[in-house]
Amino acid sequence: MIDWDDIRYFLAVAREGSVRAAAEGLGVYHSTVLRRVAQLEERLGAQMFEKLPSGYRLTSAGEEVLELANQMEASSHQLETRLLGRDQSVRGLLRVTLAPTLATHLLMADFAEFARLHPDIEMDVLSSGELVNLTNREADVAIRVVYDRKTLPLNLHGRKGPEVFGGVYISRDRLSARRGGAPDPVRWIVISSHGVPDWASEGEVRTAEVPFRVTDAEAQIVAVRQGLGITTLPCFVGDADPLLTRVPGTDLHIYGTLFLLTQGETRKTKRVRVFTEFLSRRLAGHAPLLTGHGQERFGAEPTGSNDGDVTVLER
Numbered sequence: 001m002i003d004w005d006d007i008r009y010f011l012a013v014a015r016e017g018s019v020r021a022a023a024e025g026l027g028v029y030h031s032t033v034l035r036r037v038a039q040l041e042e043r044l045g046a047q048m049f050e051k052l053p054s055g056y057r058l059t060s061a062g063e064e065v066l067e068l069a070n071q072m073e074a075s076s077h078q079l080e081t082r083l084l085g086r087d088q089s090v091r092g093l094l095r096v097t098l099a100p101t102l103a104t105h106l107l108m109a110d111f112a113e114f115a116r117l118h119p120d121i122e123m124d125v126l127s128s129g130e131l132v133n134l135t136n137r138e139a140d141v142a143i144r145v146v147y148d149r150k151t152l153p154l155n156l157h158g159r160k161g162p163e164v165f166g167g168v169y170i171s172r173d174r175l176s177a178r179r180g181g182a183p184d185p186v187r188w189i190v191i192s193s194h195g196v197p198d199w200a201s202e203g204e205v206r207t208a209e210v211p212f213r214v215t216d217a218e219a220q221i222v223a224v225r226q227g228l229g230i231t232t233l234p235c236f237v238g239d240a241d242p243l244l245t246r247v248p249g250t251d252l253h254i255y256g257t258l259f260l261l262t263q264g265e266t267r268k269t270k271r272v273r274v275f276t277e278f279l280s281r282r283l284a285g286h287a288p289l290l291t292g293h294g295q296e297r298f299g300a301e302p303t304g305s306n307d308g309d310v311t312v313l314e315r
Contacts (some may be wrong), residue, residue, distance in 0.1 A: 011089070111277060145258055161258035225243045262276065
């Protein structure tokens with residue numbers, strides 16, 4: 001019989017094109033991957049890969065095995081999630097994935113409260129901008145800002161949360177200095193891969209042509225606090241920061257809607273249901289801050305509304 005573990009190692013090499021990368025992804029030694037692949041080749045009586053200077057390429061036999069191996073993997077995940085759905089205890093591992101800014105600036109206090117209420121649940125918070133595959137059980141719950149709900153995969157179930165708005169922000173001290181006649185130019189602070197969005201180009205503060213670039217959101221926030229210039233931020237970050245204020249003459253812009261996403265049988269486990277119900281209530285409470293209505297002293301109002309309803313996506 002074919003060992004499923006051998007198939008896992010085969011799939012890793014086929015997807016990565018490298019034994020070294022496959023070993024790193026699986027968290028094992030390079031020699032372990034080679035041994036497992038060789039074991040599979042011996043049992044099937046065929047060579048799976050051709051070793052080239054650029055990496056490992058599937059042979060024709062390997063291509064045939066790959067199709068069946070993908071089916072085996074999908075069946076394995078389906079079996080795991082179906083059995084997991086029978087687990088009705090409020091204990092065990094709960095993996096939640098979300099963007100780092102949502103974790104650090106909005107939801108960590110809520111996660112801490114949930115952990116206090118449910119000490120037998122082991123929480124694993126995956127704060128990353130990378131998309132995580134719920135179908136492959138890389139996480140149990142994904143908290144994502146979705147611009148168009150039609151783009152959500154049909155096999156995901158979602159609880160709809162509040163809409164999320166963003167604005168243009170500057171440090172209060174920098175704005176005061178500018179109004180006092182400070183001559184130095186005001187720069188745009190941008191994350192390298194994003195640039196300045198079209199909707200943020202208006203307002204009273206004129207900017208220099210030379211931007212200030214950073215690689216992540218936390219550096220962006222610190223840079224604007226330091227008075228380096230202006231930048232776009234979610235309202236739940238900018239409005240909650242006492243050192244920042246909205247740039248006069250600018251409007252808010254909708255980023256999308258927050259969704260709590262789960263998949264298949266996983267959503268039926270009690271710990272997942274308890275968590276999504278808890279966080280849905282907390283998100284409803286955060287709605288004023290998320291939509292830019294959180295602090296009345298900021299004059300700009302967003303165009304749009306949030307009815308607070310929680311709905312479930314259809315399959």
